Amino acid sequence: MSVITISRGSYSRGKKVAEKVAERLGYECIAQEVLDAASAEFKIAETELVNAIHDAPPISNRFVYGREKYVTYFQKALLHRLQKDDVVYHGLAGHFFVKDISHVLKVRVITDLEDRIRVFRERDGISREEALRLIRKLDEQRKKWSKQLYGIYPWDPRLYDLVINTEKDTVDDAVDLICHTTMMEAFRTTPQSKKAMEDLVLSADIKAALIDLKPDIEVTGLDGIIHVKTTVPESQEQELVRKINEIARDIQGVKEIKVHTYPSVPYGD
Numbered sequence: 338m339s340v341i342t343i344s345r346g347s348y349s350r351g352k353k354v355a356e357k358v359a360e361r362l363g364y365e366c367i368a369q370e371v372l373d374a375a376s377a378e379f380k381i382a383e384t385e386l387v388n389a390i391h392d393a394p395p396i397s398n399r400f401v402y403g404r405e406k407y408v409t410y411f412q413k414a415l416l417h418r419l420q421k422d423d424v425v426y427h428g429l430a431g432h433f434f435v436k437d438i439s440h441v442l443k444v445r446v447i448t449d450l451e452d453r454i455r456v457f458r459e460r461d462g463i464s465r466e467e468a469l470r471l472i473r474k475l476d477e478q479r480k481k482w483s484k485q486l487y488g489i490y491p492w493d494p495r496l497y498d499l500v501i502n503t504e505k506d507t508v509d510d511a512v513d514l515i516c517h518t519t520m521m522e523a524f525r526t527t528p529q530s531k532k533a534m535e536d537l538v539l540s541a542d543i544k545a546a547l548i549d550l551k552p553d554i555e556v557t558g559l560d561g562i563i564h565v566k567t568t569v570p571e572s573q574e575q576e577l578v579r580k581i582n583e584i585a586r587d588i589q590g591v592k593e594i595k596v597h598t599y600p601s602v603p604y605g606d
Contacts, residue, residue, distance in 0.1 A: 338422040338526040339519050340441045342431035346492075347475045349453060350503045350511075351446035355427035357512045362519065367418055368428035375414035379545075386411055390429045406548050413541040420538050422526055432496055433483065434541075438534050440526040442519050445497040446511065449504040498524075536560070539590045546584050551577065561592030568601030 341358060345351025352368075359366035376383045389407035412434050418424060419435060435441045450472070457468040494500050499518060501511045518524065536558045543563055544556040555566040563585060569577045578596045585594050 338440070339524045340419050340422060340435070340438075341425045341444060341515065341519060342419075342435065342441060343425065343427040343444045343446055343515075344432050344497070345427060345446040346448070346453065347457075347472060349446050349448040350456070350508055352427055353508050354446055354501075354503070354511045354515070355425050357508065358515050358519075359425040361512060361516055362423070362425075364423045364425050365421075366425045366427070368426065371411065371415045371418055371426070371428055374418070375410045378414065379410045381407065381410065387429070405552060409541070409545050409548050413538075413545045416534075416538045416541045420534055430483075435534075435537070436496065438530055438537065440524055440530040440534075442499070442515070442524045443497045444515055445492065445494070445500045447492070447500065447502050449502075452504045532560075535590075539563070539588070542588055543585050543591070546588060547581060550580055550584065561590055562595065563591055563593065564595050564597060566597045566599070568599045570601060574598050 341355075341364070343351050343355045343358075345354075355368075356366050358364070372383050372386055375381065375386055386407050389404045390411055408430075411430075415426070415428075415431060415434060419426060419431075419441070422440075432441075432443045432445075436443070450469075453472055454465055454468045457463070457472060458465060461468070463471075499515065501514060503511055506514070539561070540556045540558040540563065543558070543565070544554060547554050547556070547565070551567045551569070553567055557564050557566075565581055565585070567577070578598065581596050582594050585591055
């Protein structure tokens with residue numbers, strides 16, 4: 338049992354690779370389903386979720402925090418799907434959220450720029466110049482988003498266990514390589530990696546429950562012990578801690594809440 342995330346540049350054949358891998362392994366193949374789940378649970382239009390995850394964040398903290406809320410909702414929906422195991426995910430930003438889970442095989446599918454342009458033109462019937470402009474715009478948005486929110490670039494090879502160039506390798510070659518690697522012992526689900534995923538899911542549940550209360554909140558968990566970190570003016574600290582405990586303590590799986598606060602000016606000032 339394992340999980341595969343396939344990060345792909347636009348028009349790099351990553352979707353086709355993901356579908357064929359899932360078919361061969363008998364895994365569920367998901368992408369749009371995560372957006373559907375997040376949209377339904379949190380009553381948010383899918384377009385807003387896509388924009389939050391895909392577009393480059395603005396400079397203003399006010400808008401960054403608004404976008405962070407949508408990313409948090411998406412993260413919760415994604416992690417709940419990945420927790421089931423035997424899943425191939427080829428949508429937006431999956432590898433960011435499971436970078437420390439050992440049984441997740443993280444794959445990046447790339448191809449030559451000219452190949453991407455050709456595929457784009459064949460699909461949409463546009464000029465080479467227009468295809469190049471749109472591809473560069475998409476790439477720049479993803480770069481800015483991942484750099485601002487996570488301090489990393491999406492094509493940094495250190496984020497992945499495999500980087501496959503579909504210009505040099507056929508889709509079937511890529512599928513063979515991914516399926517073979519998935520069967521390696523290093524990517525099998527273990528009791529330890531399963532527990533790490535459970536901790537990650539619980540932390541995502543709590544952050545989603547708290548983010549309206551405090552948008553700059555950070556949540557981590559280990560064995561049901563939840564650490565919540567946030568900034569707060571000293572005059573508001575006691576009330577904020579009370580509200581955090583009140584919201585989080587009723588979430589299934591929580592054994593203890595530890596709130597860590599740091600001085601700040603009131604949010605929005």
